[in-house]
Amino acid sequence: MSREKLYEMLRSLVEHGKAGTMEQVDEVVAIPASDYTDEDKFEQEVERIFKRVPVTVAPSCELPEPGCYKAMDIAGIPVLVTRQKDGTAQAFLNSCTHRGNPVAQGSGKATRFTCGYHGWTFKNDGDLLAIASAKDFGAVDKAAFCLTKFPTLERAGLIWATLDPDSTLDMEAFLCGYDEMLEHFGFKDWHLFDKRTLPGPNWKTAFDGYLDFYHLPVLHKDTFGADFFNQANYFAWGPHQRLSAPSIYAQKTGSEEKLDLSKMNEEDWPIEALTQGVWTIFPCVSIASFFGGGGRGAMISVLYPGKTVGESFTTQYYVMEHEPTDEAVRQGAHDQFAFLETVVAEEDYKTGKRQHESLQSGLIDKVWFGRNEGGGQAFHQWVEKLVKADDAELNRIFAPQLQAAE
Ligand code: FES
Ligand SMILES: [Fe+2]
Incomplete structure (x- = not known):
């Protein structure tokens, strides 16, 4: 069924392409400029979105084998993600149950983690294995001192965690069937070529840019070119x-060759055409695929809010369908990734920072999203809706039966 959906979308893109049209939403919409600058609003978004809905924590290929792990910080929460003995991924609160020191740093391979403060040791499934100088410490029930687990889900070659250990939100239902679409990339068998983390502006300012083709030939005229497309269907x-x-x-x-899809049989449409464009995952992921530059690749950008309303951090994962085996392909992929980093850091995020400073003057009361910017409109509506929803309402919005009925 999801394959048929890919065809349905491409048919509509080709039809609009032939006609030189795009799908537009009903209205030009304004949102308050303070949505981007208000500290209280920002705190609420962190609390009610990033700490309640599943967030992507890694592409599966970052933790390819049992024993792989990485430690990270998401919106002030120390997180440890491991690949366990049985091959499943698990996210934990990276905080020792003795007195809270993080048990792991960085990334690598380890089947156990010894806390650097007093030496308690945990297995990579979170179990407390040993207490240092146990006799001196006194009797405790080790089973009650496991690392705190976050609900974790791995689908379509991506790993999600809900950063609330008591969450009752159905993680699969939250994905609304989108994971089935993402499966068509086949990311679970891809290879992590490189990754890096960039500082950026307010998380919504940064995310707006991923939902927007309107700016491409203007902001990116020196990199993508002034005749680059600026229309998108959502x-x-x-x-x-x-x-x-x-x-x-x-x-x-x-291949540099441009295929004319309107002249091809549908069954000959390549997977690159069926999946082209940008796939975003609410609230913080953008996946853009690339060909050339050394093979089929994608940049998976995962962004989290920083400590203040004007900051975010984006980790760019450059993943490739095949690990490059020769130097020319490796160099091509390297150049492509360096180029994309420059585009995002020097063009998108620098502009986002300037935009933020300007909005902070408080002298503009609204910002606008056109009929051609339906993606941005929908994003801000979802942010608003989820911030307002209490836990019961959140579960209702993503109830499995509602998602299945769509
Ligand atoms: S805080 Fe980890 S062993 Fe004490
Ligand atoms: Fe951009």
């Missing part, structure tokens, strides 16, 4: 949205 699965340019053209990995 396709939604709950709060998750794919955007893709209406066009009859597509490109295949390793």
Whole structure:
């Protein structure tokens, strides 16, 4: 069924491409400029979105084998993600149950973690294995001192965690069937080529840019070019949205040739055409695929809010369908990734920072999203809706039966 959906979307993109049109939403919409600058609002978004809904913590290929782990910080919460003996991924609060010191730093391979403060040791499934100088410490029930687990789900080659150990939100239902669409990339068998973390502006300012093709030929005129497309059609699965340019053209990995999809049999449409564009995962992921630059690749950008309203951090994971085996492909992938980093850091995020400073003057009361910016409109509506929802309402919004009925 999800494959048929890919065809349905591409048919509509080709039709619009032929006609030179795009899908537009009903209205031009304004949102208060303070949505981007208000500290209280920002705190609420962190509490009610990032600490309540599943957030992507890693592509599966970052932890390819049992024993792999990484420690990270998400919105002030220390998180440890491990690949356990049985191959499943698990996220934990990276905080020792003795007195709270993080038990792991960085990333690597380890089947156990010894806390650097007093030496308590945990297995990578979170069990407390040993208490240092146990006799001196006194009797405790080790089973009650496991690392705190966060609900964790691995689908479509991505790992999600809900950063509330007591969450009752159904993680699969939250994905609204979007994970089935993402499966078509086959990320679970891909290879992590490189990753890096960039500082950025307010998390919503940063995310707006991923939902927006309107700016491409203007802001990115020196990198993508001034004749780059600026239209997108949006396709939604709950709060998750794919955007893709209406066009009859597509490109295949390793070829400069432009394929005219309108002249091909549908069964010959390549997977690159069926999945092209940007796939965002609410609230903080953007996946953009690339071909050329050394093979089929994708940049998975995962952004989390920083400590203040004007800061965010984005980790860019450059993943490739095949691990490059020769130097030319490796160099091509390296150059492509360096180029994308420059585009995001020097163009998108620098602009976002300037935009934020300007909005902080308080002298602009609204910002606008056009009929061609339906993705941004939908994103802000979802943020608003989820911030307002109490826990029961949140569970209702993502109830499994409602998602199944869509
Ligand atoms: S805080 Fe970890 S052993 Fe004491
Ligand atoms: Fe951009």
